[in-house]
Amino acid sequence: MSPLDALVFDAYGTLFDVHSVISKCEQLFPGKGTALSQLWRSKQLEYTWLRSLMGRYADFDQVTADGLSHACRALGLACTAQTLAELKQAYQTLHLFDDALAALRALSAMHPRPRLAILSNGTPEMLNAVVKHNQLDMVLDHVLSADAVGIFKPDPRVYQLAADRLRMAPDRIGFVSGNGWDAAGAKVFGFTVFWVNRANAPVEELGVAPDHTLSSLHELPGLLADGGVS
């Protein structure tokens, strides 16, 4: 079997560190930055799942604002509209994880070069902004948003979008995610799945296991080049 034809990356928590908003949170709410960032992320994800199940889709920009708003209230932080806007704006300038750029460059230099894409819950506007901010527009062939199908991961329609746009069978696509639940959803769909488990967390107990577990994206190019993955 030939090597994988494409690598599709999740964005938030995989290439981009959602917790790079901590410094901004900490600046606005001294001593509460980490707690706010964690609860914000947690509510943001929860709302994507709940809205998907309820059949009440709102885009990720809205859900991100809603998660932030709830997190502030739950922590008793007085968030003005301006504070909320400022924090949400920080999502457009999230940092790349240290291992991400080197991995993407190495993948770009492979022969044959696999197609490289993002598949994310983020809106096209949010994704284009953070991709451009981190100068990834030169290495990515596609930036795909769940917004095109009006539901969030791990609904299979989101993963299907990547197979459709790349015109490839799911098992020819390597899907890379730092989110264990996203890795599980992608595996159920049929991708070859790489879970980037930077925090050395226990696997999510969802009845499926990723094909490969990496401690960082540094391992990815070697794994593909070795022919260990096909």
Place this chain on the structure above:
Amino acid sequence: MSPLDALVFDAYGTLFDVHSVISKCEQLFPGKGTALSQLWRSKQLEYTWLRSLMGRYADFDQVTADGLSHACRALGLACTAQTLAELKQAYQTLHLFDDALAALRALSAMHPRPRLAILSNGTPEMLNAVVKHNQLDMVLDHVLSADAVGIFKPDPRVYQLAADRLRMAPDRIGFVSGNGWDAAGAKVFGFTVFWVNRANAPVEELGVAPDHTLSSLHELPGLLADGGVS
């Protein structure tokens, strides 16, 4: 308009206190009881939503065990199979919230008496056990499980089950939940919704609001009798 014809209660977190497992958790893992109980509940819910979206239903007994298993690993607690079984068993003897029994009795004594039911993610076996343990089998007309439709709340098919079994239009049914996200899902479905907000938490930002917010179930019978709810 006549008063509501039925009151349908969520079980876990509404009638039964899921955190009544804390003492058992604390006994097994001194100093970690509260953290374990909270993470267990959090993963249990997360897994119901994720499995529903992935199209990989497993029943609530399994998901409860999976959430517990993950929580133990994430907290670095050595859980033997026996410990896991012992803790899961505690779900069959969860305590009623202090306000629940009095409210159910008062509702039972109303004229006309509304039909009283449970609609829960729990399996029939789990629900029957905890209902019997708390001697609620005498006051409840129906104990309905999401297991009959093979998906979890807040998917509308779960709420539809109650309307179907009670043979009532959704707006004739009052749905009572202590879980803000469940109250939101029930409202989207079309029930008249009572959110029991014992912890005085901020409302979930899901684009819908419950019809009534109560600080405890003590308020429910009076609210219905006053004719404020129809």
